Amino acid sequence: MKPGLNGSLRAADRGIINGMGTRRSQHGRVHAATRPPATRRRGPAKSPPQSARIIDYQSLFEQAPDAILVVDSEGHYIDANPAACVLTGYTRDELLQMRIGDLTTPSERPRSAERFDLLQKTGRTRADRILQRKDGTQVPVEAHAIELGDGTYQTIIRDITERLNAQQELQRSLDAYSTLVGLCNAAVIAADSRGRITSWNPAAEALFGYSATEAGGMPMTKLIPRRLRRTHLSSFRRHADSATEEPFGRTIYTEALRKDGTEVPVEIAVAVGQQAGRPVYTAVVRDFAEHRNVIEKLNDALQRLQFHVERMPLAYIVWDTDFRVVEWNPAAERTFGYAKSEAVGKHAYDLIVPPDAVSAVDAVWFDLLKGDTSSHSINANVRKDGSRLTCEWFNTPLRDSVGRIRGVASMTVDVSKREAMEAQIRDAQKLEGLGVMASGIAHDFNSSLMIILGNTALLRSVKGLPAGAIEHIELIEEAGSRADALIKRLLAYSRTGRHNPQPTDLNTVIQDAIKFVRSSVGKRHDLKLRLADDLATILADRSQVEQILLNLCFNAKEAMADGGAIAITTRCAELTAADAVRCVPPDSRPGRYVVMVVTDTGCGMDEGTVMRMFDPFFTTKVEGHGLGLAAVLGILRQHSAMAMIDSKPAAGTEVRVFFPVHQEETKPKRRRPARKRRS
Numbered sequence: 001m002k003p004g005l006n007g008s009l010r011a012a013d014r015g016i017i018n019g020m021g022t023r024r025s026q027h028g029r030v031h032a033a034t035r036p037p038a039t040r041r042r043g044p045a046k047s048p049p050q051s052a053r054i055i056d057y058q059s060l061f062e063q064a065p066d067a068i069l070v071v072d073s074e075g076h077y078i079d080a081n082p083a084a085c086v087l088t089g090y091t092r093d094e095l096l097q098m099r100i101g102d103l104t105t106p107s108e109r110p111r112s113a114e115r116f117d118l119l120q121k122t123g124r125t126r127a128d129r130i131l132q133r134k135d136g137t138q139v140p141v142e143a144h145a146i147e148l149g150d151g152t153y154q155t156i157i158r159d160i161t162e163r164l165n166a167q168q169e170l171q172r173s174l175d176a177y178s179t180l181v182g183l184c185n186a187a188v189i190a191a192d193s194r195g196r197i198t199s200w201n202p203a204a205e206a207l208f209g210y211s212a213t214e215a216g217g218m219p220m221t222k223l224i225p226r227r228l229r230r231t232h233l234s235s236f237r238r239h240a241d242s243a244t245e246e247p248f249g250r251t252i253y254t255e256a257l258r259k260d261g262t263e264v265p266v267e268i269a270v271a272v273g274q275q276a277g278r279p280v281y282t283a284v285v286r287d288f289a290e291h292r293n294v295i296e297k298l299n300d301a302l303q304r305l306q307f308h309v310e311r312m313p314l315a316y317i318v319w320d321t322d323f324r325v326v327e328w329n330p331a332a333e334r335t336f337g338y339a340k341s342e343a344v345g346k347h348a349y350d351l352i353v354p355p356d357a358v359s360a361v362d363a364v365w366f367d368l369l370k371g372d373t374s375s376h377s378i379n380a381n382v383r384k385d386g387s388r389l390t391c392e393w394f395n396t397p398l399r400d401s402v403g404r405i406r407g408v409a410s411m412t413v414d415v416s417k418r419e420a421m422e423a424q425i426r427d428a429q430k431l432e433g434l435g436v437m438a439s440g441i442a443h444d445f446n447s448s449l450m451i452i453l454g455n456t457a458l459l460r461s462v463k464g465l466p467a468g469a470i471e472h473i474e475l476i477e478e479a480g481s482r483a484d485a486l487i488k489r490l491l492a493y494s495r496t497g498r499h500n501p502q503p504t505d506l507n508t509v510i511q512d513a514i515k516f517v518r519s520s521v522g523k524r525h526d527l528k529l530r531l532a533d534d535l536a537t538i539l540a541d542r543s544q545v546e547q548i549l550l551n552l553c554f555n556a557k558e559a560m561a562d563g564g565a566i567a568i569t570t571r572c573a574e575l576t577a578a579d580a581v582r583c584v585p586p587d588s589r590p591g592r593y594v595v596m597v598v599t600d601t602g603c604g605m606d607e608g609t610v611m612r613m614f615d616p617f618f619t620t621k622v623e624g625h626g627l628g629l630a631a632v633l634g635i636l637r638q639h640s641a642m643a644m645i646d647s648k649p650a651a652g653t654e655v656r657v658f659f660p661v662h663q664e665e666t667k668p669k670r671r672r673p674a675r676k677r678r679s
Contacts, residue, residue, distance in 0.1 A: 066158045067141075073151035075100040075116055087141075087159060089134035105132050115145075123147035128160065140164050187285040193278050195220045207266075207287055209259030225257045253288065265289050314411045315391075318398070321407060323348045323365060335391070335414050337384030354382045368397050368408050378415065387578030389416045416581065423586045453480045501639070503662055504540040506570055506594055507531045513546040514568075517553050524563040527553075532571045538594050538659040544635045551628045552598040552655050558621065559602025559653060569597040575658055583642040583658070584614055584633065593658035605647040613645065 061068060067084035069077055080095040088095065088103055100116050101109040108129060119125045124146050131141045145155040187207045190199035200215040208215075208223060224232045252268040265288040273280045309316050315332035317325060328343040336343075336352050343351060353361050357380045364377050375395040382388055391412045398407040456476045459465070465473075510531065518527055549568070556566045573595045580588040605613070612618045616630035636643060640660050647653035 064156075066156050069095070069155045069157065070148070071100055071116075071153050071155065073120070073153075075113075078152070084157065087133075087139070087157060088131065094134075103131050105130055105138065119145050119147065119153055131157065184284075187283075189215075189220075189223075189283050189285060191220050191281045191283075193280075195281075198280075199282075204285070207258075207264070207285065208256070214259075223256055225255050225263055228255060256285065265292050267291070312411075314413050317410045317412070319348065319408045319410065321369065321405065325351065326407060332412075335383075335389075335412070336381070342384075352381045352383075354380055354388065356380070364393075364395070365408075368395055369405060371397060371405065383578075385578060387576075388581065389414050390419050391415060420581075420586045449480055449483050452476065456480070500541050501539045502542070503537050504542060504545070505535065506538055506540075506545070506596060506659065507535050509540075509542050509545045510549060510568060510570065510596070512542075513549055516546075517550060520550060521553055521557040521566060525557055525560060526563075526565040528565065528567045530567060530569040532569075535570055536572055536592075536594050537662040538639075539662045540639055540659060541635075544638070548632050548635055548657060549596070549598070551632050552657075555628065556598060556600035556602060556653070559600055559604070564601040567597070567599040569595075569599070571595050571597075572661075573658075579644065580642075583644045585637060585642060588642040588658075592661050594661060596657045596659070597654060598657075599652065599654045601652045604649045604651045604653055605645075606649055610645050610647055614643075 061079075061081050064081055064083055067087040068079075068081045069084050070079035072078050076099045077095050080092050082092075084095065085092055090098070101112040104112050111129075115125050115127055126142070126144045128140065128142050131139045133139060140160050142158045142160045143155055144158075145153055148154050184201060185203055187204035188199070188201045189197060189204055191197050197215050197218050197220060200210070200212045202212075204215065205211055210218070221229050221232065252270065254266060254268065255263045256266040257263055267286045267288045269284045271282045273282065309327075309329050312329065313331055315335040316327065316329040317332055318327035320326050324345055324347050325343045328338070328340045332343070333339055338346075338351065348361070349358060360377075361379055364375055364379075368375055375393070377393050377395075379391060379393060380388060381391045392415045393410055393412045395408055395410045397405045398409055400406045456473050459469070459473050510529070514527070514529065521527060553566055553568075560566075571594075573593055575583075575588070575590045575593050577590045580590045609620065614629050614633040618630075632643070635641075636657070642658045644656045644658070645653065646656075
C-alpha cells in the first residue's frame, strides 16, 4: 500500500508510520520522529492536509485484518501492525528486533534472501511460503511485498490454511471423480458451451474409437450421424440459450457414430451445469445395442405369450396382493361375462366369488400369499348375470427379483358341464342298478300277484261262500290293487313300463284328470286352475303325465295337514342356462318349454330334503315308500322333461315341470315350389 497522492512516502512520513513515534536509520539507530503541525486553512480545501492522509493510513495500517510488516533496505523490520503480532505470536517490539528470514523455517531462509533481492530489483513480489511462529508452529501464508520508496518495503501476509485445506479437499474430490470416471464402464464426456469436448474417459475411447488426445477439443457433432446432426444442434442451442442447470434430467435413446464410421445405438443421460458462469455439458453414454437386443427378444416373447393368453381356452387372470384383477383375458370374459374394462381393478369377492364360497377361497388365497408354489382347487363361482358355475382353479404366486410375492396368476376352466355329466353318469349308473333291481322285483312280484288275484277271482266264483269269506276276498283284492300300483311305479322309475307318446295338449290332460285329482286331495284343500291359452303342443304319454300331476298334488296335500290351497298353472317359457343348472335331471338344456306348475301353501322343505326328494325309497312320511317322486323322475327322463323345485321351510313349495315343445311345431313350414304353367 502506498500512502499519499503519488503513491510514495517522504522520509519524514516514513518515520511517522511507526506506531510508536520512532524510526530506524540505515545503521540501525532509532530516532525520534516529529509530527508536522496541523495546518488549517480558511475556506474550502481542495485536498486534505498531508497529516490527515498520514492519519488515515495509520488507521488502516492498525485495523487491517492481514498481517503487515515494513522493512528497510537492509531487511530489518521497522514496523508491524497488530494482525502481524497475532499471526506470528511475537510482540511488536520483538518483531522490530528481527529481520527478513527470521519468520521462516531454516530451510526456507535462503529463498527469503533471494525473494528480497528480487523485491529490491523489481519493486514487487508475491509468493506462498511457510511462516514459523514464536511457539514453533508453522502456518502456510501468502506474502505480497511492494516497494514504498526511499529503500522501504511493505509485506502483506495472509494465513492461507483454510484456502489450502479447501484446495486439498477440492483436489481430493477431483481425484475421486477422475478415478470414478476412469473406472466407469460407461462413456463420460464433457463439453464446453461451444460444444467442444473437454473431458473423455477410457470407456469413451473404447466406445467411439477416439483416444483422449484425439477427442480433446473435437466438436461433439463428430459423434452424431450426419442425418441426426441438425436435430442435435437444435437441441444443443436450445439448452445453451436457456443456460439452466439440469443434473441428468433427460435420457435420450439415439444413434452414435464411431471413428470407423459405424453406428451404434446408445442411451445418453445429459446434465447441464455451470463453471465460471458458463454452461458445461456432461453426458453419460452407454452402448444400447445389447440392451436393445434383449428388449427385442423380451418383446417377442411377450408378444408370443400375449398371443397364447388371448387365444387360450382357459380363463387367465392375474391378481395383485390385494386380490384385485390386474389381467383378464378373453376366455375370462366368456366364462364370467365381464368385459376386461369391467373386471380390472375389482376385488374377487365383488366380482366372481359368491358369499357362501368366501371362507373356502380365503383359505386358498392365504396359502398362496404365504408362498405355496402352486394351488389346485374347485370352487363355486358366479357370473355377471348372477348364474352360478363351478370352476377348477390352477394358481401360482408371482415373485419379483428379490423373491417377494407381488401377485398371483390363475388359470381356470368352467367344469359345470363336466360335473353335470359326472352327476348324470352317476345317476344313470344308480338308475340302471336300481332300475334292474326294481324291474326284476316288479316282474317277479307281479307274477306272484297275478296268482293271488287269479285265485281270489276263482274263490269269488265259488257258490255258497259265507259272508265272512267274501269280506276277506275283498281285502285280498284291495291289497293286490295297491301292490299293482306300486309295481307300476317301480316300472315307471326303471323306465321299462309302457310309454306311448303322442302329440298332446297339456291343458286337456289336466282338465280330464282334475276330477280324480280333486277326489284325491279332498275337500279341505282348495284346488285352483290357471291354464294359459294357446298352449303349445307337447309329445307325451297322457297316462304318465296324469301320474306326474297326481303325485305332485298328493305330495302338496300331505304338506298341508290342516288344509290349504293348491294351484295348477300352465304357460310357455324360455328356460335359461342359469335355470337349467337348477333342474333335475342334471342334463337339462335351455330352450323353449311348456311348463306345468304345482304350488302349495304347506310346510315347505329345507335344502337337504329338496336335494334328495327324487331319490328312490327316500321319504319323510312315516308310512311312505319313497317311490312316488322316483317314478316322476323316470317319467321325466322318458319325456326329456325336467323339474325345478323352489321351497323353504314354512314358506310352501313350487314345482315346475318343463315339457319340450313338440318339434313339428318348431320346424318352419316348407313352401311348395310353384307349378309351372303350361303354355
